[in-house]
Amino acid sequence: xxxxxxxxxxxxxxxxxxxxxxxxxxxxxxxxxxxxxxxxxxxxxxxxxxxxxxxxxxxxxxxxxxxxxxxxxxxxxxxxxxxxxxxxxxxxxxxx
Amino acid sequence: xxxxxxxxxxxxxxxxxxxxxxxxxxxxxxxxxxxxxxxxxxxxxxxxxxxxxxxxxxxxxxxxxxxxxxxxxxxxxxxxxxxxxxxxxxxxxxxxxxxxxxxxxxxxxxxxxxxxxxxxxxxxxxxxxxxxxxxxxxxxxx
Numbered sequence: 750x751x752x753x754x755x756x757x758x759x760x761x762x763x764x765x766x767x768x769x770x771x772x773x774x775x776x777x778x779x780x781x782x783x784x785x786x787x788x789x790x791x792x793x794x795x796x797x798x799x800x801x802x803x804x805x806x807x808x809x810x811x812x813x814x815x816x817x818x819x820x821x822x823x824x825x826x827x828x829x830x831x832x833x834x835x836x837x838x839x840x841x842x843x844x845x
Numbered sequence: 846x847x848x849x850x851x852x853x854x855x856x857x858x859x860x861x862x863x864x865x866x867x868x869x870x871x872x873x874x875x876x877x878x879x880x881x882x883x884x885x886x887x888x889x890x891x892x893x894x895x896x897x898x899x900x901x902x903x904x905x906x907x908x909x910x911x912x913x914x915x916x917x918x919x920x921x922x923x924x925x926x927x928x929x930x931x932x933x934x935x936x937x938x939x940x941x942x943x944x945x946x947x948x949x950x951x952x953x954x955x956x957x958x959x960x961x962x963x964x965x966x967x968x969x970x971x972x973x974x975x976x977x978x979x980x981x982x983x984x985x986x987x
Contacts (some may be wrong), residue, residue: 752918811931818927825921828894835911 753778754827760841774844781823789816892919892969892986899923900981910980919965919986926961 753774758767789812796808831842850871857867859983895917901910932953942955968986975982 814927814930818924818931821924821927822921825918825924828918829921830914830916832905832914833911834913836909 750829751776753824756845758841758843758845760839761814762839763837769841773802785816792816805824850891882931892965894918895922895968896984898981898983900983902978908914922965923958923961926956929956952979 755773755775755778757772757774758769759772761767781836790807790814795811796806799808800806826844829844831840833840853862853867853870855863856862862870897913897915897917899911899913900913901912937954941951944951944953966987968984973982973984
């Protein structure tokens, strides 16, 4: 099983403003998980109603395929590293 | 049983080929299928990250360009490909039309996981190097 990332490091510098901080994803992760689960259940009800009354499964596809796919993408973010060093702005993002 | 194996056995049953020829063809197919499986397995375990680097060249004009260093996990590309199922049909048609306008005859709806594996495998074995007047661009997977 692939676990979601636990920390995100962010640095920004455009000459005028400069900041850098660590975002503890391991604290935000459970909130996002609960949020995704809530959306999953709410959308599932509406998707089933849509399927029963109109025989269309657009929303059902979103619920069944979309939300697990989004979860997989979030879990695969570990290891993303972006480092942009331009003359006017510097951005550094690392997800672990 | 694969389509090719069925075809060979049918040719044998119809008497179009001999037993020896059928055996030789079947063994060739067996070797090919094992090689394909091995290459897919190798890709999954080997290539972990896709690296994209842009290095501006020295000079007055190129000083405006940014130095970019991006590392993307291959697993993220694979997971992202699953999102293609969510592309609305109308949007997929628009994407296909846009690709066709650029001279790429490709149907985004037919994109399979194997295609992504082949792409990643190709990147693992190839380093894309663009040397322009302003910058060097390197794309590779390791």
